[in-house]
Amino acid sequence: MEWMAWTLPTALFFVTIALTLAGMSLLHLKYPGTPRTGILGIETMRGDRLFISLLGSGFINLAWIGLTDASQYGALVICGLFAFCVFRWV
Amino acid sequence: MEKTVNQRAWLLVIPVLILVAFSSIIPMMTVVNYSFQDSFGGNEFFWVGLEWYRELLHSERLWDAFGRQLLFSFIILLIEIPLGILVALSMPKKGFAASICLVLMSLPLLIPYNVVGTIWQVFGRADIGLLGRALSDLGISYNYSQNAFDAWATVIMMDVWHWTSLVALLSYAGLRSIPSAYYxxxxxxxxxxxxxFRHIELPKMRGVLMIAILLRFMDSFMIYTEPFVLTGGGPGNATTFLSIDLVKMALGQFDLGPAAAFSLMYFLVILLISYVFYTVMITADKNEANR
Structure with missing residues (x-):
């Protein structure tokens, strides 16, 4: 595993993603959702909304790095808000 | 009758999961790890945080390559999609001639990428190549290794030659599936x-055309071998597309950290575009089915 050059922050990142996926799967087994059409006009399930949130968060973080010198926690807050909006309205 | 829940089928998925883990997930994790670190060889890494991302996002080199890549994909889609449809419409509908056409159209797709690059490298040479020599004899100045416009024209022609037949074959399949009652x-x-064409063939081909656009866009967005063999990214950086720049950075300069950050940004863009195309395709299919 040494060749993979693991660090604590990247390991925590992947653990968070894995736990989120596992949590979403369990949630789906317990409370199966139904597709809904939100403001984007596309049918989405919980998993789709998680994917859109994660993908969007990647771009928000990149935009934050490229456009500001401020702490990356600012981007994290925006990502949280973005994910909330996606789960609520998309 | 009560249904029996049998979860053993999940075991059948395990081989695929293992394969995907080794071919995609583990390498991807490694790239993420590299993108936050610097390495001087010897498997020693030093944490640099977001430095590589910051450096790349402010780098003119990356944005130029990104612009070239988008322009290239846009141009080839603009040529290959209408041309492929036109070829499909002109192909014989049945009989021996149709079979011959299908075989001929498939030939460029069977040629390995590096061979395509080599064919066009020789084809475009002003001293021995058919294209280069013919243009020179006509008094047209053409040199793809020294002139950026010529290099672009050659790379585009090469891609059109290589991949238009894929669009044509997909369109042809779409056309063949239209019931004769419509005609x-x-x-x-x-x-x-x-x-x-406007009210029957084009709407009926929409599904296959979306697949053709998606395939051609993704493939052109990741193009590497053909332009690398033909021009090596030159003259200067004129045909240095994203993947060529990435390989130069990762293998030429052995800058693993910046190359890893570059790869992840490249991956994010491809993921976004694929998702948009996929969603549009699925939505169109559902709307079609609901009609």
Missing amino acids: QAAKIDQAGRWSV
């Missing part, structure tokens, strides 16, 4: 050729 109805209505 009979059009005939009764005395519809012209353009109306038949």
Whole structure:
């Protein structure tokens, strides 16, 4: 595993993603959702909304790095808000 | 009768999961790890945080390559999609001639990428190449290794030559699947050729055309071998597309950290575009089915 050059922050990142996926799967087994059409006009399930949130968060973080010198926690807050909006309205 | 829940089928998925883990997930994790670190060889890494991302996002080199890549994909889609449809419409509908056409159209797709690059490298040479020599004899100045416009024209021609047949074959399959009743109805209505194409063939080909656009866009967005063999990214950086720049950075300069950050940004863009195309395709299919 040494060749993979693991660090604590990247390991925590992947653990968070894995736990989120596992949590979403369990949630789906317990409370199966139904597709809904939100403001984007596309049918989405919980998993789709998680994917859109994660993908969007990647771009928000990149935009934050490229456009500001401020702490990356600012981007994290925006990502949280973005994910909330996606789960609520998309 | 009560249904029996049998979860053993999940075991069948395990081989695929293992394969995907080794071919995609583990390498991806490694790239993420590299993108936050610097390495001087010897498997020693030093944490640099977001430094590589910051450096790349402010780098003119990356944005130039990104711009070239988008322009290239846009141009080849603009040429290959209409041309592929036109070829498909002109192909014989049945019989021996149709089979011959299908085989001929498949030939460019069977040629390995590096061989395509080599063919066009020789084809475009002003001293021995058929294209280069013919243009020189006509008094047209053409040199793809020294002139950026010529290099672009050659790379685009090469891609059109290599991949238009894929669009043509997909369009042809779409055309063949249209029931003859539609054409009979059009005939009764005395519809012209353009109306038949606009109101019957084009809507019925929408599914395969979306697949063709998606495939061609993704493939052109990741193009590496053909332009690398043909121009090596030159003259200067004129045909240095994203993947060529990435390979130069990762293998030429052995800058693993910046190359890893570059790869992840490249991956994010591809993921976004694929998702948009996929969603549009699925939505179009559902709307079609609901009609």
